[in-house]
Amino acid sequence: MSRRADSEPTVAVAEVLPEFADAFPFERFNEMQSAALPALLNHDDNVVVSAPTASGKTALAEIAICRTLDAGGTALFLAPLRALTNEKESEWERFEELGYSVYVVTGERDLNPRxxxxxxxxxxxxxxxxxxxRKHDSRRYQFITDVDCCVIDEVHLLDSDRRGAVLEVTVSRLRRLCSPRVVALSATMxxxxxxxxxxxxxxxxxFAFGDEYRPVPLNADVKTYTHGENAFADKYRRLYRALDLAEPHIREExxxxxxxxxxQDTVQAAKKARDELTERDVPMGARGDYDFHNDAADLSNDTLRQSVLDGVGFHHAGLAREDKNRVEQWFKEGKVQLLFSTSTLAWGVNLPARCVVIRDTKLHDPLEGEVDMSPLDILQMLGRAGRPGYDDRGYAWVVCDRGDADKYRKLLRDGKEIESRLAAELDAHLNAEIxxxxxxxxxxxxxxLGTTFYYARAxxxxxxxxAGSALRERVSDTLSELVADGFVEQDGLAVEPTRLGQLASKFYLRLSTARRFADLAERCEAQAGGDEDPVDAEDLLRAVAGATEFDSVSARSDEEDAVHAVLGSTAEDLSAGQRKVLAILRSGMxxxxxxxxxxxxxxxxQNALRLLAALRAFLDALAPGRFANLACRVEARVENGISEDAVGLTAIDGVGQGRARSLAAEGLRSPADVVEAGVDGVAAAGVASGVAEQVVAxxxxxxxxxxxxGTFPDSIAAGDRAMREVTVSNEGGDARATLRVTVNGREMTTKPSYxxxxxxxxxxxxxxxxxxxxxxxxxFPDLPLAPITDSRTVSVR
Known part of the structure; x- marks a missing residue:
């Protein structure tokens, strides 16, 4: 339902949340927040709020969290980007000061289950x-079933091609696991x-709060440029167009x-803009500010250090956190007047400007090639225009080719309906639930299916x-395909996963890739008794490079010669993009x-390493152990860029690419060599003595x-037969192993052991x-150690 700004009084924080007044950085909720307060505080029902960017949705999340904490419950906040999880950790120290604990769980940190x-x-x-x-029944992740309230920040992420289906099935699964209250927040949809x-x-x-709730009215429009034949020159055409739009506002402070x-474009655009604005004699910069000059000297990025003094900055996820924090602060203070950024800054970071220009509507994705920027990102970025308390109006422009102008005008006029992206990945997500x-x-x-956004949208x-019978038929067909492809077994109405289906789910694989890996494992199993191992490192690399996850990779014309230099005429059955992936992996080794x-x-x-880890698990489960060990060594070589004879060094905790290369250069090519060399030998390879002690340990x-x-014979008479026992001992750390005995290259026995x-x-x-x-x-299937072999020869007399 729509809400009108002129009919809503504001409410004092202390009046409705006296115990949490210190958790809010203001004394009164604004009109939008006040209108939503009764629904958040006086109901247990789920809440959905759509409101313009910068209208104060974060406070709604905090209100819902306060109500949950007051009842002794646990709140889960789903942030659209990993960078924003770290930001919330910092912001919500306010809750820590009130005695509540905030814990961020991301893939880049080791989980502390307690x-x-x-x-x-x-x-x-x-x-x-x-x-x-997915792992809720394990001790490490059982905490997820104790969630009492789930806040979804930027729920319009449902419409994201790459991430929308994940959000959709995760929320649906969470609701089935523990039925939390859900509070979903979104930009206007x-x-x-x-x-x-x-x-x-x-x-x-x-609640559907309209544009009247924007703290600053927005003037958004589309500006075009004449597209040339040179993509590099086009960037500068768009940059000059962007500077033309920004210059009047910068001149007015x-x-x-x-x-x-x-x-990279943030850096290059900032450099070029500094020169251009100087030529245009636009008054900018703070080189006369002694304190600012000293603060800028602390920046770790050299280019940024020079740029900010001229009033021009850049911001992207690759900058050191302290550099990003300083740039954001200086922009808020007006010391940086022109800031170039990637789209990351538009999601969640409260950094408005009077003027916002989207210079690039297309981007190069290493996995997808050149793609259009998401309409969600476009609207999110434009929503940053207008500084509350400073500007009477915000100005935002999309700079695009004339051929795309109508598309973007329609987006600005009508907005974007939120669609489900589950259909494209229905088979993988259905398999995961089974x-x-x-x-x-x-x-x-x-x-x-009835718990999904896909169903509601249908x-x-x-x-x-x-929809209706057609929807049931589609789901039934998908289930039949899972059965036919070996991911699911069906007995009457009952369904259960196969080992293949479990592995595909565990590693988040597209099912065609999982099938490809299983076929390779079956090939290993079928030919294991041959005179030579039928599968080598090149086969594993080809299996990964040919995975469906890389189908959209493209090879630009300037890359084709480099690919040929690495691969020659091999792997010509792969597409150009997959050959590029193979070349990157092979040369990376x-x-x-x-x-x-x-x-x-x-x-x-990084994507290939994830797939190699999955392939290793497939080979471990479905093929003899030596193939999983081979995958482990290939994975370590791709990750560390180390030679085959020295890759075992990476099994040592504390030895990565740099130390492995240093040790190998001194002739230490295995953990056994390191132990034999001792601390002095490792230190002689350029490793600090304290670190050398730990490496040897x-x-x-x-x-x-x-x-x-044992009593193994040296010879045996023709036709005779004798049974002997061979003992394999391990005097070092325990590890999972596969033991194998061959005679004249033919396998006699194999045995898993710890x-x-x-x-x-x-x-x-x-x-x-x-x-x-x-x-x-x-x-050792789990360690990148070369196979250990020992042989005896028996003559037949």
């Missing part, structure tokens, strides 16, 4: 909450009723925020979504990535294997050959 369990406020991204709810229907929020607790597509055991029969499938837009490939290499390598914790052949000590029965027989070569092989 702290998470005791936390009053949990802060997570949708992706981390997805992981936690035209179909708020669909979100309210999904979350079962009634009319009294659903206003500020401008210009959004560009990449971290793997988790939340779906046990066919009836459960439709019950689960009811309101049946022409655009499958030796730390020799061509410069033309480096801009995309980090993102591609950690190396001693790794397995040290010996093989005792070394320790293990005894292997070996049959010695006088075969129709002159010589029998018995080999004991020990491999």
């Amino acid at each position: 702290r998470a369990e005791r936390a009053d406020i949990l802060v997570m991204t949708p992706e981390k909450a997805d992981s936690a709810t 035209s179909n708020i009723d669909d979100v309210a229907d999904w979350l079962d929020a009634g009319e009294a607790t659903t 206003g500020q401008a925020l210009v959004f560009v597509s990449s971290r 793997a988790l055991g939340t779906i046990r029969d066919v009836d459960d499938v439709m019950d689960w 009811q309101s837009a049946p022409d655009e979504y499958a 030796t730390g020799t990535t061509p410069s033309e490939l480096k801009s995309d290499a980090w993102v591609i390598r 950690n190396a001693r914790k790794l397995p040290v294997v010996s093989v005792d052949w 070394l320790g000590e293990a005894t292997l029965p070996v049959a010695v027989f006088g075969a129709d050959t002159d010589e029998l070569r018995f080999t004991v092989e020990v491999v």
Whole structure:
């Protein structure tokens, strides 16, 4: 329902939340917040609020959290970006001062289950909450089932191609696990009723606050430029257009925020803008401010240090946190008048400007190629225009090619309906629910679907979504495909996951990739008895490079020669983009990535490492152990850029790429070499003595294997047969191992073990050959240590 600003009184914080008055940085709630107060404080119902950017939605989250804390409950805040989880941790020290604990759970931090369990406020991204709810029955993540209130910040993230489905299924799963109250907050969206229907929020607790609630009215428009044939020159055409728009406001002591597509572009645009504004004689900068000059000297980024003194700054996720904090503060204070940023700054960071210009509407995604910037990001960025208390009006522009102008004018005029993105990933998410055991029969499938935003949207837009019997048919077909492809077993109406389905769910794989990995594992299993291992490192790299997750990677013309230099004429069955991935992985194993490939290499390598870890698990579960060990070594080489003969060094805690290379250069190529060299030998490789002691101590914790052949004979008569026992011992740290005995390259026996000590029965027989070569092989599926082998030769007389 729509709310009118001129009919709502404001409410004092101390009047309604006296125990939490110190948790708010103001004394009175504004009109929008006051209008929503009764729904948040006087009801247990779910709440959905849509309101303009910068209108004060964060306080609504805090009101809901206060009510939960007052009742002795636990609140979960879902932030759209990992960077914002850290920001909330800092902001909500106010709650810590009142005696409540705030704990951030992200993938970049080691989880402390005790702290998470005791936390009053949990802060997570949708992706981390997805992981936690999938593992809710483990001791580490059982805290997620104790959530009493879930606040979804920026719920319009549901419409994100890459992340929307994750948010949707995570919230649906959480509601089934522990039925928390849900408070969903969003920028202005035209179909708020669909979100309210999904979350079962009634009319009294659903709010659509219009533009009259913007603290500063917004003037948004589209400006075009003439597109040329040179993409590099086009960037500067758009930059000059952006400066033309920003210059009048800067001259009037206003500020401008210009959004560009990449971290590197923020730096390059800031450099060029400094020169251009100097040439235009625009009065900017604070070089005469002695204190500011001293503060700027503390910046760790050299380019930024020079730039801010001229009133121009840049901001992106790769800057040191202290540098980002300083730039944000100086922009708020007006010392930085022009700021270039990536879209990250638009989500959650309260940094408005009188003038906002979106210079780039397209961006290069290492996994997708050139893509249009999300309409959600566009609206979020434009919403930053207008400084409350300083400006009477905010000004925002989208700079785009003439051919795209109508598209963006329509977006500014009509907004963006929020769509479900679940349909594109329905098979993977349905498989995940079956793997988790939340779906046990066919009836459960439709019950689960009924909890999704996809279902709610299908009811309101049946022409655009499958609905009714068509929807049931689509879900039924998806289930049948899961059964046919080996992810699910069905017996009558009952369904249960296969090992393949569980692995695909655990590692968040697209199902075609999971099938690809399973086929490789089956190939390993089928050919394990051959004279040579049928699968090598190149096969693993090809399996990953050909994964569906990399289907949209593209190779630019300047990259094709670099790819050919690495691969030659091999792997021509892969697409150009997949060959690029393979080239990045293969060259990365030796730390020799061509410069033309480096801009995309980090993102591609991080995604490949996730897929390699998944492939290792597939091989561990579905193939002999030596193939999982091979995957472990390949994974370590891709991550560390270390040679094959020295990759075992990375098994030592505290030894990464740099130390592994230093040790290998001194001839120390295995943990055993490190132990033998001792502290002095490691220190001689350039490792500080204190660190060298720890490295040697950690190396001693790794397995040290010996093989005792006992009474194994040197010869045997033709036709005779004798049974012997071979003992494999480990004098170092325990580790999971696979033991294998071959004779003349043919496998006789294999045995999993947790070394320790293990005894292997070996049959010695006088075969129709002159010589029998018995080999004991020990491999560690979880460690990047080379296989350990020991052999004995028996002559047949």
